[in-house]
Amino acid sequence: MSVIAIENLVKTFGGVRALDGLDLTVEPGEVHGFLGPNGSGKSTTIRILLGLLRRDSGQVRLLGGDPWRDAVALHRRLAYVPGDVNLWPNLSGGEAIDLFGALRGGLDPRRRDELLRRFDLDPTKKCRTYSKGNRQKVAIVAAFASDVELYVLDEPTSGLDPLMEAVFQEEVRQLTQGGASVLLSSHVLAEVEALCDRVSIIREGRIVESGTLSELRHLARTTVTVETGRPVTGLTELPGVHEVRPVDGRVRLEVEPEHLDALLTHLVRFEVRALTSTPPTLEELFLRHYGETIDSDRQAPAGGTR
Amino acid sequence: MSAFTGTGRLTRLALRRDRIRLAIWTLGSPLIGYALAESVASIYPEEQNRIGYAEVANTSVVARAFNGPVASTDLGAVVVTETYLTLAVLAALLSTFAVVRHTRQNEETGRAELLGAAAVGRYALLTAALVVVVGANVLSGALLALAFVGAGLPAAGSVAAAAIVGVGLAFTGAAAVTAQLSVTSRGANALASATVGVAFLLRATGDVLGQPAADGVRLVSAWPTWLSPLGWGTQIRAFDDERWWVLTLPVALLVAGVAGAYALAERRDLGAGLLAARRGPARATAGLLSPAGLTWRLHRGALTGWAVAVAVLGLAMGLAGNEVDDMIADNPAAAEAIAQLGGGAELVDAFLAAMLGLFALTIGAYVVQALLRVRGDESDGILEPLLATAVSRYRWLGTQVAGAVLGALALMLLAGATTGLGYGLAVGDPVGWTVDLTGAALLRLPALLVVAGVVTALLGALPRLSVASSWAVLIVFLLLGQLGAALDLPQAALNLSPYTHVPSVPAVDVTVLPLVVLTAVAAALLALGLTTFRRRDTPT
Numbered sequence: 001m002s003v004i005a006i007e008n009l010v011k012t013f014g015g016v017r018a019l020d021g022l023d024l025t026v027e028p029g030e031v032h033g034f035l036g037p038n039g040s041g042k043s044t045t046i047r048i049l050l051g052l053l054r055r056d057s058g059q060v061r062l063l064g065g066d067p068w069r070d071a072v073a074l075h076r077r078l079a080y081v082p083g084d085v086n087l088w089p090n091l092s093g094g095e096a097i098d099l100f101g102a103l104r105g106g107l108d109p110r111r112r113d114e115l116l117r118r119f120d121l122d123p124t125k126k127c128r129t130y131s132k133g134n135r136q137k138v139a140i141v142a143a144f145a146s147d148v149e150l151y152v153l154d155e156p157t158s159g160l161d162p163l164m165e166a167v168f169q170e171e172v173r174q175l176t177q178g179g180a181s182v183l184l185s186s187h188v189l190a191e192v193e194a195l196c197d198r199v200s201i202i203r204e205g206r207i208v209e210s211g212t213l214s215e216l217r218h219l220a221r222t223t224v225t226v227e228t229g230r231p232v233t234g235l236t237e238l239p240g241v242h243e244v245r246p247v248d249g250r251v252r253l254e255v256e257p258e259h260l261d262a263l264l265t266h267l268v269r270f271e272v273r274a275l276t277s278t279p280p281t282l283e284e285l286f287l288r289h290y291g292e293t294i295d296s297d298r299q300a301p302a303g304g305t306r
Numbered sequence: 307m308s309a310f311t312g313t314g315r316l317t318r319l320a321l322r323r324d325r326i327r328l329a330i331w332t333l334g335s336p337l338i339g340y341a342l343a344e345s346v347a348s349i350y351p352e353e354q355n356r357i358g359y360a361e362v363a364n365t366s367v368v369a370r371a372f373n374g375p376v377a378s379t380d381l382g383a384v385v386v387t388e389t390y391l392t393l394a395v396l397a398a399l400l401s402t403f404a405v406v407r408h409t410r411q412n413e414e415t416g417r418a419e420l421l422g423a424a425a426v427g428r429y430a431l432l433t434a435a436l437v438v439v440v441g442a443n444v445l446s447g448a449l450l451a452l453a454f455v456g457a458g459l460p461a462a463g464s465v466a467a468a469a470i471v472g473v474g475l476a477f478t479g480a481a482a483v484t485a486q487l488s489v490t491s492r493g494a495n496a497l498a499s500a501t502v503g504v505a506f507l508l509r510a511t512g513d514v515l516g517q518p519a520a521d522g523v524r525l526v527s528a529w530p531t532w533l534s535p536l537g538w539g540t541q542i543r544a545f546d547d548e549r550w551w552v553l554t555l556p557v558a559l560l561v562a563g564v565a566g567a568y569a570l571a572e573r574r575d576l577g578a579g580l581l582a583a584r585r586g587p588a589r590a591t592a593g594l595l596s597p598a599g600l601t602w603r604l605h606r607g608a609l610t611g612w613a614v615a616v617a618v619l620g621l622a623m624g625l626a627g628n629e630v631d632d633m634i635a636d637n638p639a640a641a642e643a644i645a646q647l648g649g650g651a652e653l654v655d656a657f658l659a660a661m662l663g664l665f666a667l668t669i670g671a672y673v674v675q676a677l678l679r680v681r682g683d684e685s686d687g688i689l690e691p692l693l694a695t696a697v698s699r700y701r702w703l704g705t706q707v708a709g710a711v712l713g714a715l716a717l718m719l720l721a722g723a724t725t726g727l728g729y730g731l732a733v734g735d736p737v738g739w740t741v742d743l744t745g746a747a748l749l750r751l752p753a754l755l756v757v758a759g760v761v762t763a764l765l766g767a768l769p770r771l772s773v774a775s776s777w778a779v780l781i782v783f784l785l786l787g788q789l790g791a792a793l794d795l796p797q798a799a800l801n802l803s804p805y806t807h808v809p810s811v812p813a814v815d816v817t818v819l820p821l822v823v824l825t826a827v828a829a830a831l832l833a834l835g836l837t838t839f840r841r842r843d844t845p846t
Binding site: 047050051052053054071072073075076078080082084085086087088089090091092093094095097098099100102103104105123124125126128129139152 | 414489490492584585586587588589590594595596597600603604686687688690691692693694695696697698699841842843844845
């Protein structure tokens with residue numbers, strides 16, 4: 001049974017359709033990357049999963065239950081790190097961690113101390129004096145010290161430095177080794193590439209792409225650069241080959257993955273001397289879905305499009 | 307670039323942010339002033355009525371404590387006395403909150419950092435806040451003077467009466483300093499509000515200890531009044547022989563406060579305060595680790611402050627109760643005024659009942675303030691991670707309601723006990739009176755339950771309007787209770803307030819039915835609030 005199963009989810013705020021038929025599935029034990037720019041509906045989806053917002057229509061199952069109706073029972077089995085962590089200004093960080101742990105159903109004190117040490121967080125400071133990164137650490141420590149089945153992380157590392165980012169990634173791996181599932185909303189693509197088993201890309205309230213990274217790569221073109229003894233001809237007539245252009249005596253082109261084999265068969269006739277093939281990066285995948293938005297934003301008159 | 311660069315732009319920004327608040331502020335005071343002037347003119351049309359009023363007001367300890375002295379038997383002087391407390395405290399608190407909002411709150415939220423990185427001088431933020439707040443006070447004062455003139459009062463007196471804005475100026479100076487001292491806007495507001503409280507107590511003490519002048523109508527306030535900015539506003543003696551020089555006192559305090567604030571701003575880092583942030587424990591104690599424990603922790607500071615104020619006021623009022631008989635023995639008008647507030651036949655009982663009624667109204671503000679924290683936490687994003695834990699919405703809101711109600715109960719019992727103790731000490735039966743008045747105070751609780759019910763229902767059903775509408779409801783209850791009879795409002799209107807229905811013990815006998823009905827109404831409102839809170843989106 002899936003940890004998270006969302007079908008055709010719709011949520012509107014006034015006249016704005018924040019979620020427009022969203023589908024999302026997270027399987028047990030996986031780290032699922034949830035990618036999309038600000039305002040695409042990531043946090044709204046997460047708030048519906050947490051029973052904070054009511055869905056207008058669609059099916060949502062979380063750990064086998066209804067996130068709105070069974071909120072309290074489900075919340076014992078998950079931990080949440082918000083993107084923008086706000087805390088009680090007059091409580092110390094340590095008190096806030098213990099409080100969140102207790103309200104969730106208890107935390108492991110040894111794990112808590114280990115996490116405090118690893119994230120280099122001083123628990124005696126009052127929450128009002130913490131920087132954004134330190135407030136995020138408080139939420140991360142409180143969540144990771146809880147032994148739960150699902151971790152819902154909404155842009156958890158936006159305030160962390162690279163050192164802490166590395167610690168964060170190690171800790172997430174440790175969680176999944178214990179069998180937990182993670183929904184990781186992020187726009188740090190390197191983090192998603194490093195951690196996630198599967199990725200869903202959201203755009204304007206819908207999932208536009210979902211799958212493992214290699215599956216997603218199969219949907220995008222591979223860049224091939226080839227150096228041959230004789231000039232290559234007939235490339236543009238090949239199916240699935242695009243953007244052919246000469247570069248420093250070599251030829252660079254993009255090819256759809258299913259036509260790679262035909263391309264290689266064609267190329268060997270021209271005495272191949274060197275050949276590199278680069279699969280698309282996550283960034284390229286991401287921009288493929290958002291490129292047109294960016295372009296149209298650029299062309300739009302000042303004042304924005306949204 | 308000078309230290310003041312950017313002040314003009316920041317002033318416009320502050321005006322833009324506060325355009326609605328400022329409009330309500332600057333127009334609200336004149337409107338209240340005009341309405342009350344008209345109503346006073348209709349109640350006390352003749353000099354003879356006003357002599358009676360002044361004699362009562364200047365002999366009654368309660369009237370002296372709350373309204374201050376009546377300057378003369380001129381119609382304007384009566385208007386000033388009736389409006390002074392409301393307008394002066396309003397000016398003081400609005401000025402305080404506005405100064406803090408545009409200084410310390412900007413630093414706390416990081417907006418000041420963003421602005422400071424632009425071409426903005428070190429003093430610009432503070433200066434812009436001062437320009438806006440001083441401007442709002444002066445404008446509101448000018449309009450108030452026009453309103454009094456419009457109501458047919460003499461010009462010179464109207465201008466002097468409008469000097470109530472002086473109170474706002476004095477507290478603008480105080481808030482400018484507290485905003486430098488505390489690292490949080492909440493702390494700065496608390497410090498500045500505490501100075502308003504102290505100023506009120508000083509003025510009340512000075513006026514209670516005041517001596518009647520030779521003519522038997524006027525009152526000469528004792529020296530503590532002169533230590534209080536709230537006292538200065540009354541000592542101008544508008545519509546009598548105006549003492550214009552008194553106006554220099556608030557202006558001097560403003561100048562001193564502003565100078566102090568600039569000096570402090572010069573010496574500290576952005577975001578830092580002079581009251582250093584203390585460290586806390588690395589681990590939570592078991593007592594904190596539940597919604598109830600958290601609620602107690604978050605409210606105990608405010609509750610302690612309220613308890614101190616209530617106890618001091620209760621003792622003072624109780625002790626004063628003993629004078630009521632002597633003071634009013636030969637003044638039927640005063641007796642009637644107290645009887646109107648407290649009800650019943652026995653003057654002392656009426657007085658004590660009226661005091662408990664005032665406490666119940668004031669403690670209503672505690673209930674509203676404590677419960678509205680739910681909305682504050684929701685807007686600040688604190689509620690979201692909290693409701694993502696295994697705490698149900700019923701449990702969370704229910705705990706908040708229980709905390710506010712128990713706090714109100716404790717304050718009400720304390721009010722009854724201290725008033726009883728004070729009066730009992732004066733008449734030689736401390737235990738008996740303490741028990742009696744504690745019981746009488748307890749009977750007011752259903753009215754406070756209704757207040758809690760109204761706020762809870764608003765939090766659930768109208769979250770975005772809950773803050774403004776909760777305070778509006780309490781102010782309506784206050785006006786109906788304190789001015790309803792004076793304004794000759796129909797009983798149907800007075801019945802809207804739960805405070806109308808709680809039995810005015812010890813002045814009248816206990817009646818059970820209204821208590822039961824009020825509790826039922828409160829329960830229905832609470833149920834409505836809890837259900838709607840469960841069913842709505844958060845945050846909204």
